[in-house]
Amino acid sequence: MQHSSHAFENYYPLVNEGLTVVSRRNMLKAGMAGIAGLSLPELLQAREAESTGSMSHRSVILLWMTGGPSHIDTWDPKPDRPYQNRGPFNPISTALPGTIICEHLPKQAAMMDKFTIIRSVDPRKSSHQPNQVMQTGNLAAAPRTNPKGDRYPAIASIVAKHHGANHSAVPPYVSFMKDPTHVAWAGWLGKQYDPFNGNRAAVLPQYDLLGKPLNRMSGADLFQLPGQLDMNRLNDRRSLVKSFDGIRSGLDQSGSMDALDRYSQQAFDLVLGQKAQKAFDLSAEPASNRKRYGDHLWCQQALLARRLVEAGVSFVTLDLSYHSASGTWDNHGIPGGVYGGISRGLKPLLPLFDHLLTTLVSDLEERGLLDEVLVIAMGEFGRTPNMGTQKSIDGRDHWPVVMSMSLAGGGLRHGQVIGASSHDGGTIKERPVTPADLAATIYKHMQVPLDGSYLDDRQRPRFFVEEGGRPITELF
Secondary structure (H helix, E strand, O other): OOOOOOOOHHHOOOOOOOOOOOOHHHHHHHHHOOOOOOOHHHHHHHHHHHHOOOOOOOEEEEEEOOOOOOOOOOOOOOOOOOHHHHOOOOEEEOOOOOOEEEOOOHHHHHOHHHEEEEEEEOOOOOOOOOOOHHHHOOOOOOOOOOOOHHHOOOHHHHHHHHOOOOOOOOOOEEEEOOOHHHOOOOHHHOHHHOOEEHHHOOOOEEEOOOOOEEEEEOOOOOOOOOOOOOHHHHHOHHHHHHHHHHHHHHHHHHOOHHHOOOOHHHHHHHHHHOHHHHHHOHHHOOHHHHHHHOOOHHHHHHHHHHHHHHHOOOEEEEEOOOOOOOOOOOOOOOOOOOOOOHHHHHOOHHHHHHHHHHHHHHHHHHOOOOOOEEEEEEOOOEEOOOOOHHHOOOOOOEEOOOEEEEEEEOOOOOOEEEOEEOOOOOOEEEOOEOHHHHHHHHHHHOOOOOOOEEEOOOOOEEEOOOOOOOOOHHHO
């Protein structure tokens, strides 16, 4: 029997808004968030329509260096400064004449014509746990000082709603997170635009909080059918509805989707279509390419990010952290602390990061995807100009005054350095780039309207781009 529309049409990229839930039938559909709300004929019809046309791969991969990497010891060296300021690393020349970066990033140095370094990013008001300001593009998204700071939606969530996935059989926003406080969420947009937890969908190596391999793999439980469900029952929509009917009262009482795992809300489409399962299955990748990326967790996640955007995911965030607290890049070097300073903490991370970043960019280019996939590497702020903070020998404290970031791909203009910090790396010297500018740049790439808005809890409009943010003109 044909019916008109279901409550979660807005999961698809070309539909802007869903329908209001007005009946028990639609309430149950909302509870399933697309599991029971989608009929099998509609699902197959949508998949057939997409399979016959060309699929866009316009997307973003965010390499989130959780904890705040030192800009001076990565992309903005100060070789002529005293040791306490310049740090223990030497600079090296790059493929971009006149540009130097840290000696522990030699692969990126050799490919600098494919990268843009921004040395004048303004991270004021940014903090970590939760990491919100830089991932939302909004200075008010600071839960430590603003009670509603966690309600500002992630840039990725706005992309998920207003661009959608590039293929309906995969989620639009996927995050591999060590801890929920390391990524931004949908907030006022609604939980349906929260990140899909990639850790639950992939088999990945496990590490302890200090980065020591545990020699075991995580189990991907998301695609395992619960209880007595099997593929035949999934094909029978009425049977599926009946099997979930027992949770209806819990949904009605709570008034929220918390009665269901929000990622399992997409399970019907994901399990039936198998497209997402295949994208998360690293065993399907040629052995030579798996070896090329390497066995490390972060490298495996980078390979998964490439597979996911190739399958149609629009935004992938990789939480590059072993530690569930403030993050592995939080290199204070406090005696007895867990992160280490610049020599002991940051130095081991850089060759690994250099490899995964350049391997990802090279792989995307070889597959003809680099012009569509924007790769961004950054953390939440920089580090103090001088070492030795908090009684450390070579640690650097938080510095929400200036930071650096790196970009590649997206069909943008690369092979350049934008902006500059002061002689000691302590302040912005020229061309400040704000979180709102970054958001506007991403939205322009993802064809999200820069003048768009959403409603907060008081039904007041909030703009996607605030604080006068504009796309970074040098990139276009």
